[in-house]
Amino acid sequence: MFASVLIANRGEIACRIARTAKRMGMRTVAVYSAADAGALHVRCCDEAFFLGPADPRESYRSIARLIEAAKQTGAACVHPGYGFLSEDADFAEACAQAGLAFVGPSAAAIRSMGLKDNAKALMAEAGVPVVPGYHGERQGATFLKSKAREIGYPVLIKPAAGGGGRGLRRVERHVDFDAALEAAVREGEAAFGSSRVLIEKFVPAPRHIEIQIFADAHGNVIHLHERDCSLQRRHQKIIEETPAPGMTPALRAQMGAAAIEAARAVGYAGAGTVEFVADGTRALRPDGFWFIEMNTRLQVEHPVTEAVTGLDLVEWQFRVAAGEPLPLRQDQVRLDGHAVEARIYAEDPEDGFLPSTGRIVALQFPADVRVESGVEAGDAVTPYYDPMIAKLIAHAPERAAALDRLAAALDRTLIVGPRTNVAFLATLCRSDAFRQGAIDTGFIDRNLAALGATPHGIDGAAAALGVERLLQVRTAEAAASGSDHDFGTNSPWAAVDGFQLGGTRALIVPIVVDGGNAEAVVTHTAGGARVCVGSAPPASDARAFIAGDEAFVLRGGRQTRVKMRDFAAASSAAGAGDGMVAAPMHGRVLQLFVRIGERVARGQPLAVIEAMKMEHTLHAPIEGVVRRIAVGVGAQVVEGGEIMLIENAETG
Numbered sequence: 001m002f003a004s005v006l007i008a009n010r011g012e013i014a015c016r017i018a019r020t021a022k023r024m025g026m027r028t029v030a031v032y033s034a035a036d037a038g039a040l041h042v043r044c045c046d047e048a049f050f051l052g053p054a055d056p057r058e059s060y061r062s063i064a065r066l067i068e069a070a071k072q073t074g075a076a077c078v079h080p081g082y083g084f085l086s087e088d089a090d091f092a093e094a095c096a097q098a099g100l101a102f103v104g105p106s107a108a109a110i111r112s113m114g115l116k117d118n119a120k121a122l123m124a125e126a127g128v129p130v131v132p133g134y135h136g137e138r139q140g141a142t143f144l145k146s147k148a149r150e151i152g153y154p155v156l157i158k159p160a161a162g163g164g165g166r167g168l169r170r171v172e173r174h175v176d177f178d179a180a181l182e183a184a185v186r187e188g189e190a191a192f193g194s195s196r197v198l199i200e201k202f203v204p205a206p207r208h209i210e211i212q213i214f215a216d217a218h219g220n221v222i223h224l225h226e227r228d229c230s231l232q233r234r235h236q237k238i239i240e241e242t243p244a245p246g247m248t249p250a251l252r253a254q255m256g257a258a259a260i261e262a263a264r265a266v267g268y269a270g271a272g273t274v275e276f277v278a279d280g281t282r283a284l285r286p287d288g289f290w291f292i293e294m295n296t297r298l299q300v301e302h303p304v305t306e307a308v309t310g311l312d313l314v315e316w317q318f319r320v321a322a323g324e325p326l327p328l329r330q331d332q333v334r335l336d337g338h339a340v341e342a343r344i345y346a347e348d349p350e351d352g353f354l355p356s357t358g359r360i361v362a363l364q365f366p367a368d369v370r371v372e373s374g375v376e377a378g379d380a381v382t383p384y385y386d387p388m389i390a391k392l393i394a395h396a397p398e399r400a401a402a403l404d405r406l407a408a409a410l411d412r413t414l415i416v417g418p419r420t421n422v423a424f425l426a427t428l429c430r431s432d433a434f435r436q437g438a439i440d441t442g443f444i445d446r447n448l449a450a451l452g453a454t455p456h457g458i459d460g461a462a463a464a465l466g467v468e469r470l471l472q473v474r475t476a477e478a479a480a481s482g483s484d485h486d487f488g489t490n491s492p493w494a495a496v497d498g499f500q501l502g503g504t505r506a507l508i509v510p511i512v513v514d515g516g517n518a519e520a521v522v523t524h525t526a527g528g529a530r531v532c533v534g535s536a537p538p539a540s541d542a543r544a545f546i547a548g549d550e551a552f553v554l555r556g557g558r559q560t561r562v563k564m565r566d567f568a569a570a571s572s573a574a575g576a577g578d579g580m581v582a583a584p585m586h587g588r589v590l591q592l593f594v595r596i597g598e599r600v601a602r603g604q605p606l607a608v609i610e611a612m613k614m615e616h617t618l619h620a621p622i623e624g625v626v627r628r629i630a631v632g633v634g635a636q637v638v639e640g641g642e643i644m645l646i647e648n649a650e651t652g
């Protein structure tokens, strides 16, 4: 077995690969970009090598840098994970040339399957059913349009070099073809550097069913059953499971044989996935599934297969790459119970699933399901990479029990900071149609409102709780730091628009809730301050977390983010002449030299930040008074994130 491995990836998959490699006694080498200094995958490995800037082209996708990393660290093999260079034949070749074992198939096998049109032609030749359509050389727009009419609408236009659902265009009507083709070509060029497309019949009510295969260098090829990945959004899988609802042993054997045929046709070795689309208008049947593509790598959803087979697919990958034969024969592969995986993304289902970035304030996963995570509390989700941050995998004897377990685990998952799809996933797991297996790839898009993926507006009770906690924190801080503290201007009691409410003094406090302006009404009673937002008092069924000048309130699976507007206004647009001190790059605060309220001279050192294993001293941009310090010593900061605010001496 290899003595060491360079893991050419990041996030959860790099952590997961490191775990198996360590168990197998390998020395693990992580690689990281400037945005990932100190990231979890770096902490998971024995060593780490700095690749370059955040842009993947200069780091995780730079073949030259990765080969350099492997050479300098003396790694024996390279595991590419998924995404990035995992399906890049040039990378596999470069590894071979550098004398490094590539944990994956040969460059030739990757090339054969890399282009969907080529792969389909190969499969058709090998007798595997392929989706009807055009996958030839001719690419003229008029010609392709005539092909689309022949195939019959609706059709799907796909970039031949595509992946990750990008560039796919569904066309319903002949008149819309030209525009859709143009878009697919443009996106294909931008994402994959190739303008080639193929046209496919759009299979009605499509179900995505794929077969996990494994091959060794000794001519053995087996399959490890199917996975159903029909819950998708924009052609991206969200929940995956095995076995597929409605699958029969006979059909499994038939699809498995077709997948094995596909692998044999290209001289495959290692882990691979043969993807099929099945006609979901009727029950699964022998003449109702067609090959769409083969992914020549480990798949995101491989843990569900591991759950029902009891195998470690990454271990198998290493064994095959080291020249060992497959550990099991086809008839020895188990299929125990049912497993479901949910992909947790840092995104906002209420805002069109927009990716959400920022520091993770708190993070907790339940203990009774498998968790694959790429982050820990204190880490930041940056805008540079895929927003998938974790996966939960539940396993149970029956499908319903596995879905129950997954839903319950999602309910108990706590992620504070960036918004996530956790509550959305739990709702999906409980949806009747999904539980009955009556789903196709369009299910989520057709049911967005029922699944809660529409704007919900402000949660007043949650916001009120946030304001209450922020006021408590400030009161405590003011008390602790003595009377000369600048608490006064931030206190609601310093506001000028106080009024009387039922005999008690009430104040309107401007706040920011989820990025929008709002107001809290604070009344002062004998028992202390009472807060209401939109007439709602603080929620009693919620949890609040304070980070810097913000409160994050979790209630019913939803996060509400609250700030006082005096702070917020300053951080979004510091007053004219004020000096906002921001982090020049991602890093960690090592030292703070000043305190709130202190006068500083222009150029005076304020703080030290450690980034990319170097220390950077931040200096006062202007003369003035330290009005606010947004971070503590030890805090992780993101590029552009606020460190402190210096108020202009004249205006302050």
Ligand code: ADP
Pocket (backbone or CB within 6 Å): 131, 156, 158, 162, 163, 164, 165, 166, 168, 200, 201, 202, 203, 204, 206, 207, 208, 232, 235, 275, 277, 292, 293, 441
């Ligand atoms: P990618 O390389 O981007 O993963 P695929 O060819 O695998 O592209 O297609 C992505 C998804 O689109 C599939 O998972 C499947 O659900 C759906 N899909 C692909 N081809 C068809 C088709 N011909 N008809 C219906 N749905 C399809």
Ligand code: ADP
Pocket (backbone or CB within 6 Å): 009, 010, 011, 012, 013, 014, 081, 082, 083, 084, 163, 164, 165, 236, 237, 295, 298, 299, 300, 301, 374, 386, 387, 388, 389
């Ligand atoms: P699969 O077919 O295995 O579901 P996809 O086709 O969805 O995989 O593609 C994998 C996706 O994962 C790509 O879109 C890629 O951008 C993304 N990705 C690559 N590396 C990572 C990583 N380390 N963590 C999270 N996502 C990643």
Ligand code: MG
Pocket (backbone or CB within 6 Å): 164, 275, 293
């Ligand atoms: Mg695919």
